[in-house]
Amino acid sequence: MAYQSLRLEYLQIPPVSRAYTTACVLTTAAVLELITPFQLYFNPELIFKHFQIWRLITNFLFFGPVGFNFLFNMIFLYRYCRMLEEGSFRGRTADFVFMFLFGGFLMTIFGLFVSLVFxxxxxxxxxxxxWSRRNPYVRMNFFGLLNFQAPFLPWVLMGFSLLLGNSIIVDLLGIAVGHIYYFLEDVFPIQPGGIRILKTPSILKAIFDTPDEDPNYNPLPEERPGGFAWGEGQRLGG
Structure with missing residues (x-):
């Protein structure tokens, strides 16, 4: 019964979140038994001169050895990836995949200049x-210590990384790319004279998008899908 419940819960995770989270966990498991991080990290010379193209993908899949940092990242990855896919990207799988590709492309370009390996x-x-910019009125509780609204969450996470002695370059890169996507997708198109620059390629729509759901459907607020207490969210007035 426990196996069936776990399997059912796993299959209920939306496809992109399920695929990415699973790939990250399997990559870490493979590092424990089969391969080393040296075969996965981002190295432009090995990628472009020795055609080790897989590094363009694997550097996004490894979060370090199993431990607190790995579990922390996996919980946040699963949680906010799933909330986006079930919220503002509901029924728009192709757009979600395009955000992945756009974000990964920008990070790869920036990674050439900041010497990050994962x-x-x-x-x-x-x-x-x-997620935080699309849910500005959600109140967050971080480890039961801090209360703030969602747009501050990335900065709180950066401060937490700093307290743990980690480099904040990684967090700043994520914030920068996230802001570029948010601005081009959500802000610039609605400005006077603005246009939609980011357009999902039709091939992605053909592959990933299913027939439209009820045209009167309005996405539910992007509440948290799990019971984790790290970065817990609650809507104002809720």
Whole structure:
């Protein structure tokens, strides 16, 4: 019964969140038994001169050895990726995949200049940033110590990284890419004279999008899908 319940819960995770989270967990498991991080990290010379193209992907999948930092990142990745996919990207899987590709592309470009070898944590911060800007009135509680509204969450996470002695370059990169996406997708198109610059390629829509749901459907607020207490959210007035 426990296996069936776990399997059912796993299958209920929306497809992009399920695929990315699973890939991250399996990559970490593989590092424990089969491969080393040296075969995964972002190295432009090995990518472009020795055609180790897989590093463009694997550097987003490894979050370090199993421990507090790994679990912390996995919980935030799963949680905010799922809330985005079930919230503002509901029924728009192709647009969600395009955000992944756009964010990953920008981070790869920036990664050439900031000497980062793994970009998964920055990608998580990007997801958190986009969710937080689309849910500005959600009140957050971080470890039961801090209360603030959602747009401050990425900065709180950066401060937490600083307290743990980690480099904040990773967090700043995630915030920067998240803001670029949010501005181009949510802000600039509605400005006077603004246009929609980011357009999901039709091939992605053909692959990922299903027939439209009820045209009168309005997405529910992007509440948290799980019971984690790290970065807990509650809507104002809720």
């Amino acid at each position: 970009l998964g944590q920055a990608f998580t911060i990007m997801l958190v940033y986009v």
